[in-house]
Amino acid sequence: ELARQFNTMADRVEESVEIIRRDRDRSRDFLADVSHELRTPLAALRTFNQLLMESAGDDPDARAEFLESSAGQIERLDWLAQNLLELSKLDSGLVLLDLRPDDLRAAVESAGHQHDTTAARRGVTVTVDLPASPIRVRHDPPRIGQVVANLVGNAVKFTPRGGWVRVTAAGTPDGARIDVADNGVGIDPSEMPHIFERFYRGSRSNEARGSGSGLGLAIVRSIVDIHGGTVEVESGPGTGSRFTIRLPVDPRTVAGTPAAEGVARIAGGKAIGERPTTDDPDEMTET
Ligand code: ADP
Numbered sequence: 001e002l003a004r005q006f007n008t009m010a011d012r013v014e015e016s017v018e019i020i021r022r023d024r025d026r027s028r029d030f031l032a033d034v035s036h037e038l039r040t041p042l043a044a045l046r047t048f049n050q051l052l053m054e055s056a057g058d059d060p061d062a063r064a065e066f067l068e069s070s071a072g073q074i075e076r077l078d079w080l081a082q083n084l085l086e087l088s089k090l091d092s093g094l095v096l097l098d099l100r101p102d103d104l105r106a107a108v109e110s111a112g113h114q115h116d117t118t119a120a121r122r123g124v125t126v127t128v129d130l131p132a133s134p135i136r137v138r139h140d141p142p143r144i145g146q147v148v149a150n151l152v153g154n155a156v157k158f159t160p161r162g163g164w165v166r167v168t169a170a171g172t173p174d175g176a177r178i179d180v181a182d183n184g185v186g187i188d189p190s191e192m193p194h195i196f197e198r199f200y201r202g203s204r205s206n207e208a209r210g211s212g213s214g215l216g217l218a219i220v221r222s223i224v225d226i227h228g229g230t231v232e233v234e235s236g237p238g239t240g241s242r243f244t245i246r247l248p249v250d251p252r253t254v255a256g257t258p259a260a261e262g263v264a265r266i267a268g269g270k271a272i273g274e275r276p277t278t279d280d281p282d283e284m285t286e287t
Contacts, residue, residue, distance in 0.1 A: 033199040037080055037213055041073040048073075083215040087198070090222035093258055097226060099251060100141060103134040104169060104176050107141040111148035112167040115156045123161035126152065128168075135171045138250045143223045144178075150216040151180035151243050157212070158241070159184030175229075175248040183240035192233065196221045220245075228254025 048066045056062040089095050112128035119126045148167065155165040159182045169178045187195060187202060194200045199214040220243075224231050228251040235241035252259040 030198060034084065037199065038077070041076045041080075044073045045070055080213055080215075083213065083219065086219055087215060087222065090219070090226065095226060095258070097140045097143070097251070097259060099138045099259060101136055101138050102141055104137055104139060104144065104178075104247070105130045105135055107139070107145040108148050108167060108169045108178055111145035112152055114145075114149045115152050118153075119156045119165065122156065122159075124156050124159045124163050124165060126156065126165045126167070129166065130169055131171070133171075135169060135176045136249075137171075137176045137247050138252070139227060139247060140223075144227070144247075147220050147223050147245060148178060148180065150220050151245075154212075154216060155180055155182035155184065155241070155243075158182065158186075163240075172246070175246065177247070178245040179242060181240065181242040186237045186239050186241055187233070187235040188237055192235070195233070196231075226258055227251045228257040228260070 048070045051057075052063060052066050056066055109128055109130060113126065116126055152165060152167060159165060163183050165180070165182045167178070167180050169176060191202045195202065196217045197214070198218045200217075201212065201214040221231055224245055224247075227247055229245060229247040232244045232246075233241065234244075248254050251257045254260055
């Protein structure tokens, strides 16, 4: 009996060590990816700087061009830093969700139109179709807005001139769903399992003039996860893509979400991971 117990314990220790090892490898890969992503704009900035210090500095046209390109690279670095910070905050579980029983249509409407200027420039039509009546689910409006904006940004980026992007939202018996569909280049089945990984960029990214870093969908998944929701993708090369987000009526009722854990920990108190809300129009009760 004792020997059996020892063997079980040894197996468990081995399993734990394996999990820790995988975690460590993932962190190492992540660090390598971050360094690589930072080096590209830094190398470009160094080149522009050198050229400006040399002959290009005296030529007004060349100077203007290099300064403009440098500004673009600085923007990219800033964007990268912001997204990495957002991801690490979401990962650490320290994100304070501002869960409000607001109308989901407001967040979807404004985020759905966030890329209108780029879309118009690229000849892609964006439409946002929303139901006439409110969709009440408890959510963090700016973060759900970010989810929709990331999906619409991708849809615009990966849809050729003359194409369309459609954003729809609707209430469901379990909560709500948001769909972002396009008739763009689509996703290869072999790439599908990877698109939510950090820094993953599909092979069509170049052809579609993708300028991202492969962090957009990782952020989408993290935000939807902490809302207790799900993301589904239907896509095929040449047939376009459809991303479907499903959100529960109240993340605090979904086991495993930070909000639900907070409720379990302080019964009768305010949920951890949730800032106080002022009004409660649909009379959802605070737990
Ligand atoms: P990024 O857009 O910065 O490359 P994302 O994490 O947002 O990174 O997306 C990862 C990859 O998923 C993209 O590089 C692309 O290959 C694929 N993808 C995402 N959205 C779409 C879409 N709407 N149409 C086609 N491919 C897409």
